Amino acid sequence: MNKYRKLVLSALILLNLLVLLGQVWPAGAPPFARTVNVATLLLNLFYFTGRLRRNNG
Numbered sequence: 001m002n003k004y005r006k007l008v009l010s011a012l013i014l015l016n017l018l019v020l021l022g023q024v025w026p027a028g029a030p031p032f033a034r035t036v037n038v039a040t041l042l043l044n045l046f047y048f049t050g051r052l053r054r055n056n057g
């Protein structure tokens with residue numbers, strides 16, 4: 001696994017953990033939680049779509 005892919009996966013895991021924490025403990029969510037949620041969903045969508053295209057192309 002190259003360095004770039006590891007970095008992207010680490011960032012996605014961190015963002016997903018932040019989103020999960022906001023769902024489990026909503027009172028502790030920061031004011032920018034909505035932005036993090038939307039960014040995480042979009043990044044996941046782009047990443048997994050790209051991976052599917054590379055593997056099936």
